Amino acid sequence: MRTKLIDLHTGGSENIIDITAECRDFTSETGGDGLLHVFVPHATAGVAIMELGAGSDEDLLAALRDLLPADDRWRHRHGSPGHGRDHVMPAMIPPYATIPVISGRPELGTWQSIAIVDLNVDNPRRNVRLSFLTSPVDGAGW
């Protein structure tokens, strides 16, 4: 398994960050067939595979504001007001994703991108771990 950490600037507002290019670069360096694994080692971020850039990013953030409101209902009360919701989100938008890779290319659909969903406004930098499980016939990752 080949693995590396990348560093993201997620800024001081809730945000959805496209990491598709980083994922493509990572799997093309090795080539071969296998599984791409994306993981955020943070308790207030998730990974989503979705269309970006045509309104759905803002739609997702709006849906999350509706489903997990940033009010005072949460028991977890560190950080900014309503921050407790950020800690519930990863149960619903998990901090991992898996994507099949063929000949070094993630087999995403035309409209699919790989994105980090980060509601936390108190932490402007994030790590993401990319891992690629390839087959030994390729003489690559294993």
Add this chain to the structure above:
Amino acid sequence: MRTKLIDLHTGGSENIIDITAECRDFTSETGGDGLLHVFVPHATAGVAIMELGAGSDEDLLAALRDLLPADDRWRHRHGSPGHGRDHVMPAMIPPYATIPVISGRPELGTWQSIAIVDLNVDNPRRNVRLSFLTSPVDGAGW
């Protein structure tokens, strides 16, 4: 890794399609231990592992109508009215799933099935990619 695309007819209404039999056939062809990966390369579909056929399929569609209403709140506005919700769903019901396989058999619980959840009424056909990562001792996929 062994991988193949299957073709599904999902029809012109929101739908939950059982693909458990296709998954079992696929892993039994290779045999051995490993991980089954299911992936839909579409931005408006997801994969769920759940009980089917005892009301829960309709319960899930009803819950999604409640949580992500098909009204005019969405920024993404191509296709049928309310279609923006279809693009938010994959953040919550992801387009992939992983299932452990032992001796060629997915180790599902008694009441678990593997299903494609497709809210999109504008696209009656879908591809699903099945991949099986097996160990080299089995002399199979690797």
Add this chain to the structure above:
Amino acid sequence: MRTKLIDLHTGGSENIIDITAECRDFTSETGGDGLLHVFVPHATAGVAIMELGAGSDEDLLAALRDLLPADDRWRHRHGSPGHGRDHVMPAMIPPYATIPVISGRPELGTWQSIAIVDLNVDNPRRNVRLSFLTSPVDGAGW
């Protein structure tokens, strides 16, 4: 792939059970790099990677009571009142999770734990399957 079933006591109320220690023990026995796979072979339980012990466990259960109410809306009506919601939950909190492992250690973030989310009050015991896909260079799982 090395794999084993563990047995959990989830009790007679909705519950979130920390299995991080069991996961760490399991991957450290083998060592090496790879992917840890966690799977619950039950149709009313899910796996979440989240902060535990600072209020977020109770926050998640409260959010689920709000999003999937235990009332008579559900078609699936076996067991306790409102039990139909338990069967919808795994579509949103899936019964699997994947975590990268380096040198035998799950690469979780500081505040991340691995938890079983079980809403079902009628079934006090649960199995969880842990699987570890390691690379052949380690001479371990493969």
